[in-house]
Amino acid sequence: xxxxxxxxxxxxxxxxxxxxxxxxxxxxxxxxxxxxxxxxxxxxxxxxxxxxxxxxxxxxxxxxxxxxxxxxxxxxxxxxxxxxxxxxxxxxxxxxxxx
Amino acid sequence: xxxxxxxxxxxxxxxxxxxxxxxxxxxxxxxxxxxxxxxxxxxxxxxxxxxxxxxxxxxxxxxxxxxxxxxxxxxxxxxxxxxxxxxxxxxxxxxxxxxxxxxxxxxxxxxxxxxxxxxxxxxxxxxxxxxxxxxxxxxxxxxxxxxxxxxxxxxxxxxxxxxxxxxxxxxxxxxxxxxxxxxxxxxxxxxxxxxxxxxxxxxxxxxxxxxxxxxxxxxxxxxxxxxxxxxxxxxxxxxxxxxxxxxxxxxxxxxxxxxxxxxxxxxxxxxxxxxxxxxxxxxxxxxxxxxxxxxxxxxxxxxxxxxxxxxxxxxxxxxxxxxxxxxxxxxxxxxxxxxxxxxxxxxxxxxxxxxxxxxxxxxxxxxxxxxxxxxxxxxxxxxxxxxxxxxxxxxxxxxxxxxxxxxxxxxxxxxxxxxxxxxxxxxxxxxxxxxxxxxxxxxxxxxxxxxxxxxxxxxxxxxxxxxxxxxxxxxxxxxxxxxx
Numbered sequence: 001x002x003x004x005x006x007x008x009x010x011x012x013x014x015x016x017x018x019x020x021x022x023x024x025x026x027x028x029x030x031x032x033x034x035x036x037x038x039x040x041x042x043x044x045x046x047x048x049x050x051x052x053x054x055x056x057x058x059x060x061x062x063x064x065x066x067x068x069x070x071x072x073x074x075x076x077x078x079x080x081x082x083x084x085x086x087x088x089x090x091x092x093x094x095x096x097x098x099x
Numbered sequence: 100x101x102x103x104x105x106x107x108x109x110x111x112x113x114x115x116x117x118x119x120x121x122x123x124x125x126x127x128x129x130x131x132x133x134x135x136x137x138x139x140x141x142x143x144x145x146x147x148x149x150x151x152x153x154x155x156x157x158x159x160x161x162x163x164x165x166x167x168x169x170x171x172x173x174x175x176x177x178x179x180x181x182x183x184x185x186x187x188x189x190x191x192x193x194x195x196x197x198x199x200x201x202x203x204x205x206x207x208x209x210x211x212x213x214x215x216x217x218x219x220x221x222x223x224x225x226x227x228x229x230x231x232x233x234x235x236x237x238x239x240x241x242x243x244x245x246x247x248x249x250x251x252x253x254x255x256x257x258x259x260x261x262x263x264x265x266x267x268x269x270x271x272x273x274x275x276x277x278x279x280x281x282x283x284x285x286x287x288x289x290x291x292x293x294x295x296x297x298x299x300x301x302x303x304x305x306x307x308x309x310x311x312x313x314x315x316x317x318x319x320x321x322x323x324x325x326x327x328x329x330x331x332x333x334x335x336x337x338x339x340x341x342x343x344x345x346x347x348x349x350x351x352x353x354x355x356x357x358x359x360x361x362x363x364x365x366x367x368x369x370x371x372x373x374x375x376x377x378x379x380x381x382x383x384x385x386x387x388x389x390x391x392x393x394x395x396x397x398x399x400x401x402x403x404x405x406x407x408x409x410x411x412x413x414x415x416x417x418x419x420x421x422x423x424x425x426x427x428x429x430x431x432x433x434x435x436x437x438x439x440x441x442x443x444x445x446x447x448x449x450x451x452x453x454x455x456x457x458x459x460x461x462x463x464x465x466x467x468x469x470x471x472x473x474x475x476x477x478x479x480x481x482x483x484x485x486x487x488x489x490x491x492x493x494x495x496x497x498x499x500x501x502x503x504x505x506x507x508x509x510x511x512x513x514x515x516x517x518x519x520x521x522x523x524x525x526x527x528x529x530x531x532x533x534x535x536x537x538x539x540x541x542x543x544x545x546x547x548x549x550x551x552x553x554x555x556x557x558x559x560x561x562x563x564x565x566x567x568x569x570x571x572x573x574x575x576x577x578x579x580x581x582x583x
Contacts, residue, residue, distance in 0.1 A: 066155065072122070080141060081133060097184075
C-alpha cells in the first residue's frame with residue numbers, strides 16, 4: 001500500500017455485513033486495502049480550494065429542475081420482469097424476507 | 100412510584116398526485132402488479148430522477164397549514180439500505196435540509212376518542228410541536244410466500260410525506276387525537292385522502308417511560324408500521340403498560356424495534372434492518388437542490404384552505420352552533436359548504452344545523468346525491484320547522500320527498516296536508532278529550548308522576564295523526580291538569 005496517501009479507516013467486515021456480503025478473511029484484507037486506496041485517492045479532493053465555488057442552487061439565475069405532474073407511458077409487466085432472475089404471478093421473487 | 104409515558108410519532112402520508120415522485124408512472128392503488136413501473140423507479144442503470152413539483156407544493160402547503168418554517172433551500176439525500184422493497188438499494192429522502200422545519204398542531208376535544216372526551220387531557224387544548232416535515236419516496240410492496248418473497252414495485256417511488264413530532268405526547272389518547280387532527284388538516288388541504296384501508300397513513304411510534312416529575316428520558320422502543328389510528332392507540336396502551344411493568348419490577352427496557360400484531364394485541368420484536376440504522380445518508384448527486392421561494396411557495400399559499408379550527412369557530416360565531424355541531428360540519432367540508440349556502444335562506448340556522456346533522460346525514464346514507472336539493476329549499480324547510488308549521492317528524496318527511504323531487508318545501512307540505520296544528524283552541528279540544536278518556540294517567544300525574552303526561556300526549560298525537568305541535572300540547576296539558 002502506498003503510504004504517501006492518508007488512510008481513511010474503513011471497517012470492511014461491518015460494511016460487508018450491511019451489504020449482506022459474506023467475505024473470507026483474505027477478501028476482507030484485499031478489499032480493505034483496495035477500498036483504502038480508492039477512498040484515499042478521492043480524499044485528495046479535500047485539498048482543492050473551493051472558496052470561490054458557488055454551492056449548487058446558489059448560483060445566479062438558478063432554476064428549479066422539476067417536472068409537471070403528468071403521466072408518461074410505463075413499462076408493461078412483462079418488460080419490467082424481463083431480466084428478473086426469478087418471477088411468479090407478475091412479482092419479482094427474492095429470498096424470503098424475515099420480519 | 101407512578102410513571103408517565105413519553106411518545107413521539109413519525110407519520111407517513113401518501114400524497115395525492117397523479118404520478119410518482121421522480122418519474123411519470125401513475126400513482127395508483129390496486130393496479131396489476133409491476134404495471135406502474137419504468138426504468139427510474141425500477142432503479143435501472145442510467146435512469147435519472149426528476150422531482151414532481153405537485154408533491155413538493157403539497158409538502159410546502161402541509162408545512163404552511165401546520166405552521167412550519169418553509170426552508171428556502173431543500174435537498175434530497177440517499178438513505179442506503181439493503182432490502183428488496185427498494186430496487187435501488189437506497190431510498191431518496193431528505194436528511195439535513197428538509198422542506199419544512201418546526202410547526203405545531205393543537206388537539207381539539209373532539210379529536211380525542213369518544214370515551215376520553217370528558218377527561219382533563221382532552222380538555223387541555225394541548226399543542227404538539229413538530230420537528231420537521233419532509234418528502235421521500237415510498238417503497239415497494241412485499242408479499243411473503245412460502246419459500247420466498249414476491250415484490251410489486253407499483254408503490255415504489257410514489258410520494259410519501261413524513262411528519263415527525265417532538266416527544267410531546269404522554270398518552271395513547273393524545274396520539275389518537277393528534278392523528279385525527281392531522282388527518283383532517285391533510286384532507287382540508289387536499290394533500291391526501293388519508294384512506295387507512297389503502298395504507299395512505301402509516302405511523303411509527305417511539306415510546307419510553309419515566310417516573311413522573313423526572314426530566315431524563317427512559318430507553319425508547321419503536322413500534323413500526325401501524326396502519327390505523329385506533330391500532331396506534333391500542334399498541335401504545337399495550338406497550339406503555341408492559342414498559343411500566345418491566346421498569347417497576349426492577350427490569351430495564353432494551354432498545355428494540357417492534358411490530359404490532361393487532362389481532363393478537365401484542366408486540367413482536369422485528370429482526371429486519373437490524374443494523375440498518377447506519378443508513379449512510381449522502382446528498383443524491385442526481386438531484387439538484389430545490390429553492391422554495393417564488394413560484395413553489397406562492398402556489399402553496401394560493402392553495403391554503405380555511406383550516407378546520409378556524410372553520411369551527413367561524414361556524415360557531417356566525418350561526419350560533421354548538422362546539423359539537425360545528426365540529427361535525429367542519430369534519431366534512433362539502434357538507435359545511437352546503438350548510439352555509441342553505442343558511443342564507445333561513446332565519447334559523449340552528450334548526451337548519453339540527454336538520455342537517457340529524458336527518459340529512461341519515462338520509463345521505465342511502466341516497467347517492469342529497470346535495471342535489473337546492474340549498475334554498477333546504478333553508479326554507481328549516482324555517483317551516485322552526486316557525487312550527489311542521490313538526491320535526493313532518494320535516495323529515497318533506498326532506499325525504501325533497502331528495503326525490505326538489506320543489507319548494509311549502510308546496511310539498513300543503514299537498515300532503517302536512518301542516519302542524521298549532522291552533523290553541525283546536526288543540527285544547529283534543530287535550531280535554533285526552534284528559535276525559537284517561538282518568539288513570541290524570542290521577543298518576545296529580546299523584547306526582549310527571550311522566551304520566553306522556554300517555555296523554557300520545558293520545559292527542561294519535562287523534563291528530565301526528566300533526567299536533569308536541570310542544571304546544573305539553574304546555575296545554577300541563578296548564579289544564581293544574582287547573583283546580
